[in-house]
Amino acid sequence: MPTTDLSERLALVIVTFRRPRLLGELLASVAENAADAWRVVVVDNASGDETPEVVEAARARFAPDQLVYHVLAENTGGAGGFSEGVRVALEAGARWMWLMDDDVEVLPGALEALAPWTSRSGCIHGRRYDVDGTPFYWQARFNNYLGVPLPYSVGDFKDADHAVTNSGTFEGMLVSADVVRQIGLPDPRFFISWDDAVYAWLASHVTDVLYVNAFVLRRKRTQRKIDLGLRHLNDASDLTRYHVMRNRAYVGRYFAAHAALHRPFFAVGTALTYAKEVVRLVAVEHTLRGSGALWRGWRDGRAIWHDESWRPMPPLTAGAADAEPA
Secondary structure, three states: OOOOOOOOOEEEEEEEOOOHHHHHHHHHHHHHHOOOOOEEEEEEOOOOOOHHHHHHHHHHHOOOOOEEEEEOOOOOHHHHHHHHHHHHHHHHOOOEEEEEEOOEEEOOOHHHHHHHHHHOOOEEEEEEEOOOOOEOOOOOOEEOOOOEEOOOOOOOOOOOOEEEEOOOOOOOEEEEHHHHHHHOOOOHHHOOOOHHHHHHHHHOOOOOEEEEEEEEEEEOOOOOEEEOOOOEEEOOOHHHHHHHHHOHHHHHHHHHHOOOOOHHHHHHHHHHHHHHHHHHHHHHHOOOOOHHHHHHHHHHHHHHHOOOOOOOOOOOOOOHHHOOOO
């Protein structure tokens, strides 16, 4: 079982790309509300802006060697950034890793709220507030036939203090080194989209993945969105749209590797994903411009399906998670 003390070698893993102001605000919240973290690993996805200055300015808030700044030579997307960040934290000796993007802030009492759950799970998510202070909507359970997250009710947690799920998000996933050792590093090939959902799906094979009724983060980046009741839709870029469709192939390959792929149903799930993205374009962005990115993503995903050299990320060797801290 993983250690249940989050003050013992907890590493926050933050991936940033060209959002220095938001990163600075996040680091300030970490210094104030998660000061007991053993390491704070900032992975810079080759931002090429004033991000280094922001990190250096924040160092005064942290103990010596507590803040680790890791700059990548190229932008590897969120997937590549978290893969590298988890590797760096793990090799340093982290026993828990709390993964988050640069557009959130840590709330007071977050670590105290998460710590009791570490005796029950090696993969935990707390709740988040949206920019306006309302609870952030998170659709968080894979349908294993369709291979897509479908709406399920956690309500407002009136009847339970947690829900068991099989999906996840790197905007707040707390994962133990024991789980990472068993399922491997996050897969950088995703670049963006589906990487975190699949990672938690893999984790669900070795631990209960928990979504707990504790608000631990607040989102800081404003997005256009609409509320459809059972689903919320935010705006997205063409880059995201492309990877949403292309990475369906990676999702399918992982399902197949674990004997969980039901091809006809998965094809329906892919069609539903495409339709959802078209609805997002029309309803949120009031255009069909961007549908070409969806088609290109689907087309390029076909090559992934037929790549005979493809393999899932391998488990890590025993002992990687038990290394003494550097």
